[in-house]
Amino acid sequence: MLKMTYIRKKTKDGKTYYSLVENTKKGIKTLESYGTQKPIAYQPQIIKGFAEQELKKIPDESVNLIIIDPPYGIEFDTNFRNEESETIGEISLDNEKIFETFPDVVRECYRILKNDSALYCFSRWDTTHRFIAILQKYFKIKNRLNWVKNNWSMGDLSGSYAMQCEDIIFAVKGRHILKEGRPTDYLPYNRVSNQSLFHSHQKPIELIDFLIKNSSKRGDIILDCYMGSGSIIISAVNLLRKSIGIELNDKYIDVLNKRLSKEVLLPLVENTC
Ligand SMILES: C[S@@+](CC[C@H](N)C(=O)[O-])C[C@H]1O[C@@H](n2cnc3c(N)ncnc32)[C@H](O)[C@@H]1O
Numbered sequence: 079m080l081k082m083t084y085i086r087k088k089t090k091d092g093k094t095y096y097s098l099v100e101n102t103k104k105g106i107k108t109l110e111s112y113g114t115q116k117p118i119a120y121q122p123q124i125i126k127g128f129a130e131q132e133l134k135k136i137p138d139e140s141v142n143l144i145i146i147d148p149p150y151g152i153e154f155d156t157n158f159r160n161e162e163s164e165t166i167g168e169i170s171l172d173n174e175k176i177f178e179t180f181p182d183v184v185r186e187c188y189r190i191l192k193n194d195s196a197l198y199c200f201s202r203w204d205t206t207h208r209f210i211a212i213l214q215k216y217f218k219i220k221n222r223l224n225w226v227k228n229n230w231s232m233g234d235l236s237g238s239y240a241m242q243c244e245d246i247i248f249a250v251k252g253r254h255i256l257k258e259g260r261p262t263d264y265l266p267y268n269r270v271s272n273q274s275l276f277h278s279h280q281k282p283i284e285l286i287d288f289l290i291k292n293s294s295k296r297g298d299i300i301l302d303c304y305m306g307s308g309s310i311i312i313s314a315v316n317l318l319r320k321s322i323g324i325e326l327n328d329k330y331i332d333v334l335n336k337r338l339s340k341e342v343l344l345p346l347v348e349n350t351c
Pocket of ligand 1: 127128129130147148149150179277280281303304305306307308309324325326327330
């Protein structure tokens with residue numbers, strides 16, 4: 079578990095500087111410098127439900143950045159099946175199900191995203207082309223970013239290459255200008271360690287921080303409509319963005335609340351988005 083602290087430092091000239099630091103074995107590492115402005119962190123808006131339905135309730139052009147990690151391979155449930163069985167969180171191993179509702183989700187994402195803004199979509203080599211085919215009906219696809227992990231998959235041990243990369247599709251609505259110079263598409267970030275893992279597809283905060291800093295500013299609204307354990311939300315809150323998370327499984331909403339109490343140290347003000 080991260081040992082993070084929110085600190086205030088007064089300098090000789092009387093100014094107070096705010097930052098978020100982490101206690102590591104090698105000493106104190108600054109995670110985020112907030113400067114002299116007192117940081118305001120926003121309580122995220124968490125919605126329990128199906129992305130394809132809940133997104134319809136969000137106003138046009140009201141969010142600044144969308145980061146999504148659609149379920150592929152595991153943990154996907156359709157709206158139809160859920161209503162029928164009245165159970166939440168049944169696991170389906172059917173990779174195809176996501177492609178039934180994803181076109182509606184993408185259309186809604188485009189509608190609610192402000193012009194000149196970005197969408198990042200996590201994916202994997204064998205589904206990326208299918209996500210792109212749907213996304214490009216609305217968005218301009220700019221890059222396929224390569225998240226290069228410090229571990230690799232098992233799979234066919236002697237008949238296939240071990241998979242060490244995941245894809246992130248970078249798409250834009252209008253002309254989106256990156257905020258942190260010209261980064262490359264090679265993103266080396268360690269996977270989440272087993273002791274900090276709440277979700278089998280949990281994404282590392284440092285990687286999400288990188289995407290959020292490149293494509294939004296403080297006070298902006300970030301949306302994640304397949305929230306899982308809430309890594310995108312945690313990162314948004316600590317980077318002083320407003321956030322909206324949608325997740326159908328209660329279990330993960332509980333996880334997010336626990337993570338908020340441990341991984342967010344700033345006092346939260348009500349989110350007015
Ligand atoms: C790949 S995981 C996201 C993991 C997340 N990025 C993290 O770091 O923990 C996808 C999540 O989407 C949720 N989900 C699946 N279908 C959904 C739907 N139609 N609407 C909303 N959430 C859904 C699943 O319960 C799962 O937790």
